[in-house]
Amino acid sequence: MPELPEVETVRRGLLPVMEGKVIAAADVRRPDLRWPFPDGMAARLTGQRVERLRRRSKYILADLSSGESLLIHLGMSGRMLISGAPLGQFHHDHPAPEKHDHVVLDMEDGTRVTFNDARRFGAMDLMQTADAEAHWLLASLGPEPLGNTFNEDYLIDRLRDRNTPIKTALLDQRIIAGLGNIYVCEVLHRAGLSPKRKAGRIAAPRVAGLVPIIRDVLAEAIEAGGSSLRDYRQADGELGYFQHTFRVYDREGQPCQTPACHGVVGRIVQSGRSSFYCPACQR
DNA sequence: ATGTGTTCCTGTCCGC
């Protein structure tokens, strides 16, 4: 999926077309994605103004005038596509939805927002805005890595005594919410830490050092509009460009970027996922 | 309570 920077980029792209705007019509074209859509989703979206469009971890939340919030998760391949009001000015003049266009939102001004998700690991749900934090998908999420509650003391505490590799620990959304496979690989490379190191066996100062690295990598990626791999694009169709600055992710066999390091990027599989790293400078 | 492997689904790419 889109990881935190990609989701934030999608949110920012949707902001001008959704926030403060009314959903004139909702077309729910299949009963489910990863899970069934909530009962009456189309009717519960129709006529609602989007009061606020916010993000929690890799989830987008649209707070509606009804007091409900729409939760959007993009899974691995989800995209939110924006198309402008057609010349005919009526939403039925938009081109017909394509394969994998599962939910179509027509805004009152004629702009169309389409949730497209080939692999269907994505999700949508509705809940009371007041109860959003308690939603089962959000309840056990750890702190936002760019927020204040994520800090050195917190991370040292959470990694203490963990027997799992640091790679796996940083992917655990209960410890820190928003990192995915790309950014964990990049963070560990910048930190000079092997993905195989047991989380609980890393000295506290090194764990502390991860905190600003995580913040920097995510902030840089957001600044770059996320990473465009395969099918991911920003909501407006633009490509992000952070992928050009990957130091290890998807660079197996290529030279390590660390100054004076003559290592070669390798790939191992950890809990079923590829870890890219330099065996020479990540220890 | 932790840690690991499997699973959902479609599309793409690579080697034969």
Next chain:
DNA sequence: TGCGGACAGGAACACA
């Protein structure tokens, strides 16, 4: 070209 297998940004779930 066709076909099979590996792999893909996530994360819930079942099981040791």
